[in-house]
């Protein structure tokens with residue numbers, strides 16, 4: 252391993268970390284604004300022009316707040332849980348190609364930290380580990396609402412992981428690779444090549460599972476404010492709570508990158524327009540997360556499990572079987 | 581509903597209320613299955629999405645950016661008290677009768693009087709503890725001189741709650757009297773309109 256490669260990777264890691272921590276903050280701003288507009292409100296307006304500096308104000312507040320470790324909590328686990336959520340969210344980003352490769356000062360940059368050949372498996376696995384944050388945090392903080400939320404996160408986790416895995420299996424069979432770059436190459440021929448046309452069912456299933464994965468409405472059970480306060484986050488304060496938050500929003504951004512890369516052609520042929528296209532698709536999926544939050548009610552945990560196990564899983568299995576048959580004959 | 585503004589008529593049967601059509605819950609498996617399929621393909625979720633998107637595009641914002649913008653309040657609104665002056669002489673209307681102190685149900689008015697140089701009763705101390713006042717309006721209603729009334733000022737901020745509220749603070753300033761801009765309170769205790777026409781002569785021939 253030569254030094255240039257090492258330096259390049261470290262720079263890429265730092266860039267991704269910085270950009271997406273900032274994006275997570277700006278994501279909260281967008282969420283507030285979009286929700287406000289949909290509910291005929293103005294949202295944050297007073298800090299900076301159009302409330303743009305609200306993010307900075309929130310950041311300062313979170314950083315300077317006292318870090319409270321309540322009595323009776325299991326200290327070490329309580330402290331490490333938010334780090335799990337945030338760290339795994341960013342670790343998942345390692346295998347995501349954010350842009351097509353481009354030339355910078357005569358040097359070819361691959362905007363992917365590491366093109367591992369099990370890319371999508373790695374991403375889903377790491378995002379799955381992210382659920383340990385709420386689980387451990389909820390169990391470690393001596394709080395009944397947090398415990399309920401931990402139990403829910405376990406239930407939700409088992410339910411949606413099945414759907415994610417099975418729904419993604421059919422496209423993987425077609426592409427014959429787990430690398431997101433290969434997925435992109437497979438669909439690079441234009442709109443007609445997009446996997447969404449040949450695998451519409453898998454697309455919808457994966458999208459639904461993405462809502463459970465990121466814990467967004469209508470599957471916002473793990474921290475459902477009106478039922479269990481803030482769930483696993485109830486006992487957290489200051490930057491620890493902020494880490495949960497950053498993890499959640501970074502996760503939303505990464506999933507919004509993964510869905511178009513898998514199903515909607517990604518960055519296409521790698522041209523500048525293709526890169527813009529990927530960003531536009533990502534923005535749509537991120538916006539959709541906010542949109543549903545304004546429009547849809549939450550489901551109950553038992554309804555989510557019913558949906559995942561009794562409806563979506565059979566559909567996913569049938570989809571895989573049919574794909575297999577079509578590919579065989 | 582069009583006529584949901586008729587708050588006075590509480591008779592449900594006449595108000596255009598109607599029962600929402602709720603189908604019975606299916607009991608057998610086939611019925612449940614049919615309901616799931618129906619709900620899945622009826623696209624109600626997209627109706628919801630469209631509704632909120634429509635509101636976002638219309639951008640019909642209802643927020644009042646409070647410190648800069650304020651909602652109009654009614655003339656009968658019962659906020660911080662005011663002490664009025666006489667239109668004719670600019671003298672204070674309060675005669676120190678003490679009725680307001682007596683009637684205040686949260687005991688928050690404290691006052692003291694003395695005899696002034698013209699041998700008339702004069703208020704020497706008068707405070708209302710707004711921390712206890714429930715803004716019921718009894719003091720304004722009982723006042724025989726229309727002296728203490730409520731005003732429209734609802735913003736109070738200070739480092740000391742003792743600042744709210746004393747006689748000087750409530751009294752209409754003299755320059756305001758000179759400009760003739762003292763506003764009579766229309767709420768509790770105010771004279772009803774056309775009072776003059778309804779006044780009868782006191783029958784003296786008993």
Ligand code: SF4
Pocket residue numbers: 683684685686687688689708712713714715716717718719720
């Ligand atoms: S409004 Fe009611 S509570 Fe307040 S000072 Fe007058 S009588 Fe007392």
Ligand code: SF4
Pocket residue numbers: 673674675676677678679680681722723724725726727728
């Ligand atoms: S404010 Fe009215 S009720 Fe109170 S002491 Fe003065 S005149 Fe009497």
